[in-house]
Amino acid sequence: MTHEDDFDSLPDQDEEWVSKTRRKKEMQALQDLGKKLVALNREQLAKVPLEPELLVAINECQRLKKGEAIRRQLQYIGRLMRLADAEAISQAMDLFEAGKQAHDAHFHKLERWRERLIGGSNDDLTAFVEAYPNADIQHLRQLVRNAQKEAEQQKPPASARKLFRYIRELAEN
Structure with missing residues (x-):
């Protein structure tokens, strides 16, 4: 060799x-x-x-x-x-992840609005109505008052949930 x-x-x-x-x-x-x-x-x-x-x-x-x-x-x-094709699968997964992050960010934005409305002043209500002009102001005020009253009495947040649903409904329209 x-x-x-x-x-x-x-x-x-x-x-x-x-x-x-x-x-x-x-x-x-x-x-x-x-x-x-x-x-x-x-x-x-x-x-x-x-x-x-x-x-x-x-x-x-x-x-x-x-x-x-x-x-x-x-x-x-x-x-x-x-x-x-791991690359194609990974790219599809990245799209799902990006969509989930965008959804979560939108959800957190709506939660911040709810917290501002419940704990905030009339200025926060005005800012919300400017951001969402389709809002029924009387209905919104009633939901906010109920949620504030509920928080003061340390009751379960049923009204706060109703307020959030209404905010989410406005955001979707």
Whole structure:
């Protein structure tokens, strides 16, 4: 055996060497993405580009109740994810996440309005009516008064919830 034969047994220089740690991290990332997929509802799953076998595995995981069975199913989903277009799936998941964050921000904005109206002055009411000109001022004042009275008496916040529903209704229209 010559010295040149040793070079023939080495992998091509064009192939990229990937450490075992990096491969494990990549596999864990795929499994984590699979976990996020399992958390989606059917309507959301329909919007994600999934292989049929992967979709079946996700549906099966959603059906399972026992912890160990779920763990094994998630590992299986992770293996199937290696064959799937993880980039396209990840992009679809990012869109869901962005939509959820926007929804949460809108919800928090409405909650801040409710708190300002309940704890605030007439200026806050005026600012709200300027922001939402379709508001029925008399109805709004009544809801605010009821919520304030409820808070003073330390009762459950039924009127505050009604006020929030009315604010949300105005925001949606």
